[in-house]
Amino acid sequence: MAIVAQTSKYGKTGRTILAWAVGLLFFFPIFWLVLTSFKTDADAVKPEFLFFFTPTLDNYLNMTENYDYWRFAKNSVITSVFATVFGLAIGIPCAYSMAFNPSRSTKDVLMWMLSTKMLPAAAVLYPMTFLTKSLGLFDTHFMVILVLCLINLPIVIWMLFTYFKEIPKEIIEAGQMDGVNTWGEIKEILIPLAWGGIASTALLCFIFCWNEAYWTVRLTTIDASTLSKLIEGNRAPEGLFFGRLSAVSAAAVGPIIVLGWFCQKQLVQGLTFGAVK
Amino acid sequence: MGRIVLEKVTKNFGDTQVIPPLDLTIEDGEFAVFVGPSGCGKSTLLRLIAGLEETTSGKVLIDDQDVTEISPSKRGLSMVFQTYALYPHMTVRKNIAFPMRMAGMSEEEQNKRINAAAESLNLTDYLDRKPGQLSGGQRQRVAIGRAIVRDPSAFLFDEPLSNLDAALRVGMRLEITEMHERMQTTMIYVTHDQVEAMTMANKIVVLQAGVIEQVGSPLELYHKPRNKFVAGFIGSPKMNLIESDEAKKHGATTIGIRPEHIAVSDSDGIWKGTVGVAEHLGSDTFIHIHGIDGCDPLTVRAAGDVSFKHGDTVYLTPDETQIHKFDDMGLRID
Numbered sequence: 001m002a003i004v005a006q007t008s009k010y011g012k013t014g015r016t017i018l019a020w021a022v023g024l025l026f027f028f029p030i031f032w033l034v035l036t037s038f039k040t041d042a043d044a045v046k047p048e049f050l051f052f053f054t055p056t057l058d059n060y061l062n063m064t065e066n067y068d069y070w071r072f073a074k075n076s077v078i079t080s081v082f083a084t085v086f087g088l089a090i091g092i093p094c095a096y097s098m099a100f101n102p103s104r105s106t107k108d109v110l111m112w113m114l115s116t117k118m119l120p121a122a123a124v125l126y127p128m129t130f131l132t133k134s135l136g137l138f139d140t141h142f143m144v145i146l147v148l149c150l151i152n153l154p155i156v157i158w159m160l161f162t163y164f165k166e167i168p169k170e171i172i173e174a175g176q177m178d179g180v181n182t183w184g185e186i187k188e189i190l191i192p193l194a195w196g197g198i199a200s201t202a203l204l205c206f207i208f209c210w211n212e213a214y215w216t217v218r219l220t221t222i223d224a225s226t227l228s229k230l231i232e233g234n235r236a237p238e239g240l241f242f243g244r245l246s247a248v249s250a251a252a253v254g255p256i257i258v259l260g261w262f263c264q265k266q267l268v269q270g271l272t273f274g275a276v277k
Numbered sequence: 278m279g280r281i282v283l284e285k286v287t288k289n290f291g292d293t294q295v296i297p298p299l300d301l302t303i304e305d306g307e308f309a310v311f312v313g314p315s316g317c318g319k320s321t322l323l324r325l326i327a328g329l330e331e332t333t334s335g336k337v338l339i340d341d342q343d344v345t346e347i348s349p350s351k352r353g354l355s356m357v358f359q360t361y362a363l364y365p366h367m368t369v370r371k372n373i374a375f376p377m378r379m380a381g382m383s384e385e386e387q388n389k390r391i392n393a394a395a396e397s398l399n400l401t402d403y404l405d406r407k408p409g410q411l412s413g414g415q416r417q418r419v420a421i422g423r424a425i426v427r428d429p430s431a432f433l434f435d436e437p438l439s440n441l442d443a444a445l446r447v448g449m450r451l452e453i454t455e456m457h458e459r460m461q462t463t464m465i466y467v468t469h470d471q472v473e474a475m476t477m478a479n480k481i482v483v484l485q486a487g488v489i490e491q492v493g494s495p496l497e498l499y500h501k502p503r504n505k506f507v508a509g510f511i512g513s514p515k516m517n518l519i520e521s522d523e524a525k526k527h528g529a530t531t532i533g534i535r536p537e538h539i540a541v542s543d544s545d546g547i548w549k550g551t552v553g554v555a556e557h558l559g560s561d562t563f564i565h566i567h568g569i570d571g572c573d574p575l576t577v578r579a580a581g582d583v584s585f586k587h588g589d590t591v592y593l594t595p596d597e598t599q600i601h602k603f604d605d606m607g608l609r610i611d
Contacts, residue, residue, distance in 0.1 A: 104291075170362035173329050178376035178423070179350040188375075192366045 030257070036246035044242035059247030067230060069251060076226040076252075078141055079216070080209035083148035087156045087205050088198065090149070095160035096186055100172050110161065113154040121151075121214045132219055139220045147219065148209040156205050163197030164190065200266050203259070210256050227252035278340045279431035279463030280305045281326060286335035288321055288487075295321055296487040298335065303431075303465060303480070305340075308457050310466045312474040313484035313510070319467045320435055322484070326465065327433050328352050339430060350379075355424035359436040361416040363408040369395075369419050370404040376427045387426075394422040398452075414445045421453070431463035438473065450477060471511055475499070483507050505607040508533045514563055514576045516601070521571025523548075529602035529610055536563065536578035538599035541585070546592025550575065552585045566591060 036044050038055040063069045098106045128147075129138075137143040167190070175189045191198065213228035220229055231252055234245045260267060281303040288296040295318050303309045311319040324330040326337060328349035337345045344352050355376075363372050370391055377387045395401045398418040408416055417437060424432055434453070438446045454477050457464050468474055474481050475495045483490040483498065483506070491503040495511075502508035508516045516533045524532045540546070541564060550566035553574050560581045565574040577593065585591060602610040 168360060168362065170358045170360050171364065173349075174356070174358060174362035174364075174423075176329065176349040177327060177354065177356045178427070179379040181348075181350065184379065188379075189364060193364075 030253070033246050033253075034250050036242055037250045039243045039246075041241045041243040044246070059243045060251070062244065063247050063251060067234070067248070069230065069248075072225055072227045072230040073251075073255075075141070075144075075224055076210055076228075079144045079148055079224070079226055080206050082141075082145045083152065083209045084202050084205045086145065086149045087152050088160075088202055091153060091156035091160050091201070092186065092191070092198070094157050095164050096190055098157075099161055099164035099167075100169060110158065113157060117151075117154050125218065128215075129218065139223050139225075141224045143219055144216055144224045144226070147215045148212055151212070151215070152205050152208050155208070156201055159201040159204070160194070160197065163194045163201070166197075167193050196266065199263075203263050203267055207256055207260065211253075278305050279429075280338075280340055281431060281463065281465070282336075282338040282341075283322075283326070284336040284338065286322075286325060286337060287333045288318075288325060288330060289333045294333075294487070296325070299487070299489060301482065301489065301492070303463060305463055306461045307479050308454075308464045308466065308477060309480045309482060310468060310474040310478035311482045311484060312468055312471055313490075315469060317484040318487035319469075319484050321487075323433055323435055323465060323467045327354055327356050329356075353430045354433055355427050355429035355431075356433040356435065357417070357420045357424050357437045359439050361408070361413075361420045361440075363416055363419055363423075365408050368405050368407055369400060369411070369422075372408065372419055373422045373426055376423060380427070390426040391422075394425050397425075397456075398422050413441050414449065417441065417449060421456070425456075425460075429462070431465060434464065434466040436467055436469070438468075438470075453477065472513055475511065481511070483510060501609070502533075502601065503609055505531060505533070505603050508601055508603070508609075514578065517572050517575045518603075519569070519572040519575075523571060524602075527600060527602055530605040531603040531607070533601035533603065534595045534599060536576040538596040539575075539577045540594045540596070541577045541579050541583070542592045542594070543585075543589070544592065546594040548575075548593040548595075550591055550593065552587055552589045552591055554587065555583075555585050557581070564591070566593070569593070 035051070037059055038057070039049065039053050040056055040058065043049040043053050098110065132138045132143050171189060171193070172185055175185045180188055210226075211228070212226075213232070216226045216228045217232050220226070227248075231245070231248050234241065234248050283299055283301040285298045285300060286296060287294060287298050299322070311322060313319050321330060325332050328337075328344065328347065332345055335345070336343055339352060339354070364375065367375065373391050373394060374387050377390065382390075391404070392401070395404055398421060400415065400418055400422060403411060403415060403419075408419065411419065417440075420437070437453075438449050441449060450473060453464075453466075457477075466473070466477060478495055480492060481495055481498050482492050485506055491498060491507045493501075498507060498511045502511060502516075505518060509518060512535055514536045516535045517539075518531050518533050520531045524530060548569050550568040553565045553567045555565075556563040558581065562579045562581055562583050562585070564577045564579055564583070564585055566577060567574050569575040575593070579585075604610050
């Protein structure tokens with residue numbers, strides 16, 4: 001008799017419940033954050049007002065009126081967009097070269113790139129601070145873009161490399177036979193074929209840039225500060241103003257959550273390295 | 278024009294030499310087939326001509342011009358790949374137009390050539406489809422169409438029919454041969470299938486371990502194989518190679534006799550054996566016979582209506598004029 005795998009009805013329901021539970025567990029901090037942002041600082045620390053309280057927009061009004069939210073948001077957009085664009089501009093040719101013209105050391109180069117992610121950022125804090133100050137680049141958009149681009153480049157190249165490896169080499173060779181140069185191969189064949197992967201990579205890179213806090217807090221003061229700096233700046237020495245801090249945090253993560261929501265299909269595809277067939 | 282000359286070409290992958298120094302000339306308008314077992318270097322050789330692999334040393338000349346250092350796109354050759362290598366994001370029309378667009382050809386001329394190619398390859402109804410919506414045979418036709426429109430000095434085919442089913446393969450084989458007859462352009466075709474080599478080529482290049490074993494017309498290779506390897510590789514079913522006292526009687530280390538040059542009888546003959554398997558193909562019967570000293574099993578090609586079966590005793594008589602003799606180095610003795 002043929003053996004057929006049986007899927008138990010209860011097993012399926014159990015998995016669904018588990019998935020929802022995990023999902024809610026991850027979502028809860030965000031939910032709490034948003035909830036708290038509508039409380040006064042006094043209500044925010046009182047357990048009895050956890051769910052039932054008088055909502056207020058004061059924190060948001062205060063944030064936009066007194067803390068110049070839009071300037072920080074603008075800086076976040078500028079630095080994240082440019083760092084992503086530059087990351088792709090460098091990453092696409094790099095990944096193309098390693099995927100289609102590998103040398104003996106390609107694997108070593110890839111591992112080396114990844115190994116740079118293992119370096120604790122704090123280890124290079126002083127050299128970086130001195131370097132940026134002595135070059136006159138401290139607190140400039142250029143410096144923030146450069147740092148964000150460089151710290152994400154290994155991930156960008158790895159992701160793109162994995163996508164490009166899925167494209168049959170013969171298609172690129174057919175392009176060579178058909179008379180295209182290297183730039184033509186990238187523009188006419190590679191980018192259209194790997195478009196999904198490139199978009200996923202760009203999205204992920206943008207999210208990483210947006211959320212980056214270590215360097216954006218330490219290498220900026222006013223002019224190039226991003227939303228991370230705004231959150232950090234709302235940490236008062238006498239204690240945390242939870243309502244205010246929650247509003248700032250919610251406004252900082254809000255755009256990226258909305259972006260992620262709209263692009264979730266692309267993101268899942270990106271993280272599972274969907275193949276081009 | 279499309280005369281291709283390889284001069285002392287070698288290719289190393291790391292420390293391994295896959296093509297030892299090799300000389301070869303393919304004349305303009307020839308249909309040359311590179312044939313040999315897997316890993317013999319035939320595809321590498323084709324890729325060296327295409328420019329997709331760099332030569333380690335030696336020269337590649339196309340129409341007397343040294344193209345060794347020239348990129349594939351500037352060699353004026355077209356290539357058809359085993360996996361079709363169509364651009365999946367483009368329609369058939371755009372796939373075929375691609376090389377012309379890259380060459381900056383006018384749209385009017387592009388359309389003229391696309392329509393002509395589509396008509397000759399029966400693709401007119403599929404021009405607006407994407408490769409994913411086509412069958413294997415249609416995809417291969419698109420790949421050929423894309424190669425034709427460039428008007429290349431030579432076509433390179435890298436096992437183009439390997440991914441097709443048997444019936445389609447025969448049809449496409451005829452189409453490519455007819456295309457060559459019509460266009461009279463140089464074609465270099467790589468295959469491991471000796472039937473394709475025999476039926477399509479003007480010139481067959483038999484390769485083993487990167488070395489050319491023999492170059493010649495199909496019938497030259499069939500009638501006068503230069504060594505045991507070529508003798509065994511060309512012809513279907515394979516030539517029977519006998520190494521025993523029978524060979525010594527003919528003054529050779531090995532003798533070869535093709536299955537079609539042995540007469541089989543149930544009553545009299547020089548060699549006696551027992552039928553192992555009889556394969557009835559209708560037009561022919563391939564009988565595999567055991568018990569022949571120095572060659573087990575020995576294959577005989579008999580008429581389609583013979584009725585030998587497993588275990589029957591048979592008597593064989595080789596045609597003495599068709600016996601090939603080879604020395605202890607495996608080379609032909611004339």
